Amino acid sequence: GFKLAKWASNDSSVLSDIAVDKRATTDNREILRTLGLHWNRERDEFTFVALITENEKNCTKRKLISDASKLYDPLGFLTPFVVRAKILFQKLWQAGIDWDEPLTTSIAEDWSKWKREAKNLWKIKIPRCLIPSPMEETDSTELHVYGDASKWAYGAVAYLKVISKDKTTVRFIMSKSRVAPLKTITLPRLELMAALIAAKLGSFIKNSLAMPIQRVICLKDSQIALSWIRIEAKNWKPFVKNRVELIQQLTEPKLWKY
Template identity: 35%
Template sequence: MAVVIKLFEQGGSVTRKDLLRVIRSVYDPLEFLAPFLIRSKVIFQEECKRKKGWDEAISDSSEVQWRQWLVELTHLTDFRIPRCYDPRSGKGMSFQLHHFCDPSQVAYGVVSYLRISDGTRDVRCAFVYGKAKLASLKQLTIPRLELCAAALAVKVDKPLRHELSADVGGSIFWTDSVIVLQYIRNTERWFHTFVASRVAAIHKQSEVTQWRHVGSILNPADDAT
């Protein structure tokens, strides 16, 4: 936060170098703040598209967005999140990982939850991990971005299962894209390289039966995009 305060005190123009310095100063390994941090990265990417130098002032519109983001950044000192997945203990507990993925034209993301059940109707869900990535500078269609988000979902599943001390029984993947589900369920048709490589990665790290559809309005990964 010291960097942010210093920037406020200095005033003057803001450069791409200032943007990158602040973005990289936020330590968030589990990406709890992914929906918030991705906004700053979008601003940075927009300035990269303008091909200005590192020490040149950013555009007026970007600076307005950036300074508003800095104001909100200072509020993170009050951010808290419970780190205990489940206070209960005992035999008969079962665990599942549920991964939700979603894209937009500027970014795509994944959010993962741990579902804990004690064999009764009492079920708890805990936020475990989030991930948001900028879309490529080369414009991609929404179906292709949805496929990128699905590939990211299977990529984060393995390390989470390895790091969690709980005995995770299975993983479920959720997408609001019917097209992605059709890609995954199709094992006969040949696709272009972009689609084929990502479908192959999904098939390698997950089973078709693990993939489910979720309505867009109920998809929590939408917050990151």
Template identity: 35%
Template structure:
């Protein structure tokens, strides 16, 4: 087994410099054979019913079920102020963006506090106090969410595709047994700036964020030659991407140029709002609802079917000059 050989090589290499690796953990008992119990992270019995966890790279890993989980603590302050709200938000560590809709919900609340120009230790207005109290009481619900670490569920894919819904990335794989798997890989989101922008411009910024994110994902996964599909709800954004940047004002032209450098025009497609999982990133979701939202974790339903059933490719001639100026 390749993993066992790698383990043995690592032990030998470190031993030459006098180092002894410890805190070993695995979801396969064969990898732990020959390792003293004191050198293991937890006393993990893979055959038992226990679900012990290990913290790795800031995430909670359940080795037996091979799943990730995100741990949040209960309220840490009795008095709710802008300082405590910011502190409690910072405690949500989600590097892959798996709980991004929940985090966005909290960020929107923090942004409103800045608009009110409250001091750091000033009590929140009654309405916002009630909203944040409800939010942090429900926050423990995300502790129950379990995300598979292995996006292919330990099966062998025949072919693999990357689907980017604005700024949420999904891996779609067709297995050797003809089953189709769609899994959320990661997401990255930003709250709309306080400075007012038109909706088409905000959608264009989100498209650029998705293009930048997919470039990193391709490099990290070594998926340089895998098919990529870029989805957006904005037909105006699609028109801009399929146009010459020089015909627009600087703000739009600059972002169109970057998107065209990072992606191909033919990779971009239109999807309606109801089939767009990234819509959750725009408005945020209460923690109590995220666990039940299948589209966020497994993508829209059409991706689980044949490609002939997907939304039709974008037709640029349907966009009028009135739309372009929106």
């Protein structure tokens, strides 16, 4: 089989036991790229770099997609920012703009603003370590998943709450988002779609993390969506029924909070 190499650690004592030729090398002593992400091993944080050219004339749909795809964000750390590019792309399809056709004035202005703001992504730092205290000192761990929606997009974000004897810490794990369908859907239904993403996200994280999680708490700010989730699915019409059934299979309805 393959022998593992290019080892890296934020702990010098760990690296001291690894042969020099087996360690990861980089021009920057602190920053390493791992699976497309930038990791500051000294601070043990994920950082972000946007290699996007700001001042360009005659930007096209092809160029917009090319630039947006340069942000590799598999865990959704940048979801609020990335989803704005997805919304602009949807607007381009609605406007019927061809691949190499210049953007409309309003979309071009929004895109220029997005690219200007992309320069500041380096300021975002996400701690890699989810549990800063030793596991034996941890009293309980809870997964809190928030779902939300607007007329433009919907999604969910998950945090791990770790309660120990001396302190409580909260860590951002990951998020997911989708652009709202072109077909008009009522906001309560979009909120339910966000709740389904939250349920799937919570289930995925709980099954993926190699640690005990005492509770998975899901939160929504839509009383209508919550009422659907808390009542037996068969009472609703197909659109609501199908999604509520999945949500109830993946989560405990009583642990959905407002």
